Every structure is written in C-alpha cells, then in structure tokens.
Amino acid sequence: MSWGRAAMVLGLVLLLSGCGAKYTPLFVGGEVSKPVIGWRDCPRAKHDGVAEVGLYEWANESTADDPGELLWHIKATQDNLLKRISIGETPEGFTTLLPLTTRLRPGVTYALETNMTSDELVSGFVTFRPEQLAAGRVVFDSGEEDSLKHYRSRDNEDFGCFAG
Template identity: 75%
Template structure:
C-alpha cells in the first residue's frame, strides 16, 4: 500500500513540476472576514490533501523558502487532511503550532505555504493581500486574482492535472 501511495505522489510531483503546470493548485478565497485556503483537486487524482499550513508576513526580500515572519502555523495529526481550511483556525484533526494573534492588514502582502500529506513532496506557495479577497473571488499563483467562476473554468492541465 505504501509503495502505491509513493508512486501516486511521485507521479503528481512530476506532473506539477516537470510537465510545466502553469499555476500552483493552492488558492485563497472568500471574504476578508473569513478567508478559506484551498487546494484545487485534480479529477481522478488521489493526492491526499493539505497536511500543514503556514501564514507569513511577506518580507521585501522574501522567497518561497524564506517568506518572512511566521504568523500562524497548523499541522494535521496523523490521518487528518482537508482540501479547504479557514485561515486562522485549526480544524478538527489539526494541531496549532503557532496561533494567529494579529489581525491582517488589508494592504500588507502575506504568503501562504502548504504541504500535502504525501511526505511533504508536494507543496504550495502563494502571496496575497487581504484587500484582494471578496466573496466569489480567489487569489492564486502568487497574487493572481479572479472570480471563482473563472478560476473553476480554467483547464485542469493549467494546474498540473493531466488526464491519464
């Protein structure tokens, strides 16, 4: 069973990186008062789900590996994963490593980093400003925003989801 899961994970990693996915499947959407972090699911793929999330205050010299000051961090307990998580909350099955104790400033840029349950081989990264958030809108691919309808109508191959 573990070998099969490892092969699925390696296949997904290959699809997301080597096959030239245009966008990272990580997104954030919803109202400023209740943003939701999400991972675009590939039809037929069996990647597991979000296992860890960190919210950072984006540093001017930040990178995906070192985005800035960590403001919030949660991690899934064994066997618990989700594809949607409310920003600042630790859903059932997750442990808070660092609680979110500050209110987000609308004009400040923040970064999100996620790891999937697949041994942290698949991860997501994006930057956003809270003033980009609104009901029916999503932000993905490091600051690219659009309506949820337009986002959902994008070709799955843009996100590394390729039909088998």
C-alpha cells in the first residue's frame, strides 16, 4: 500500500469513526422492486469498493452491534471496486454466504452493513424501510431520506470526504 493511500485510508477510518463525518457514505436507492446499495464516491478514495454486505431484519431491540436476523450475506472473493450492488444479487467476484430468500416487506425496518476493500475498519451502516424507496430517492444514515439530486449536492465533508 502506498503512503498516500495508507494516509487516505487512515483518515477515512478516523473520520467515519466519529472524528468529523456526520454520515457514513453508505446509502440505499432504487425502487422497492430492485433496491440498490451504494457507497458515496469520495473524489480522493480511488481504491475502495464494497467487500462484504449483510442485510438484516431490524427488530425493536436491535443495535448497530446486533442488527437483528441476518437475511442476506455476500463477501468478495477478490479485490474489486464495486460501489453499487443490487440487494439479493451476487455480483461477479463475490460469494453468497446466505442467499436472500424473502421479499422486502412494507412496514419492516431493515439494516445494511458493509465492509470496504481498503480496510476492514472502514464500514457503513444504514437502516431503511421499503416504502422509503423510490426512483430518484436515497435513504442514508438512520433512515434519513432525500432526493438523489439533493443527496449528491450535499457537502462531501459530511460523509468523510475531505479535500487533500
């Protein structure tokens, strides 16, 4: 790993762990029939991609450390730079550890957790409900929703993307 990349990864880890970032870069978008998880692109983080994804059914007593029943779990088998993955699918270069065998149900809260290729400490977490999903909208953080246009225009620093 180059010194520049190591410094960028360390900075992103520190920022996402509460030292400045307001939100993690993880979001859910698309329509309820084909939801997509995404990782907000940081201009300076060129070598990062999703390495592992877990989808959970969030229960009232759930926490980020114990998000509920695991419904779907995939993990990269090789380095990749994927920043968008359809929920329930296994992209090339990934292995399904637990297939998604149920449809997302309205009124149920789900949690997504990801780890990134750059470092196992860089992760994202988001909760959402299927009724929040619609074309041109995203859900991020703890169920906060926004238009895709407004989400893209938000300050990158809110997501731990600081100019070099």
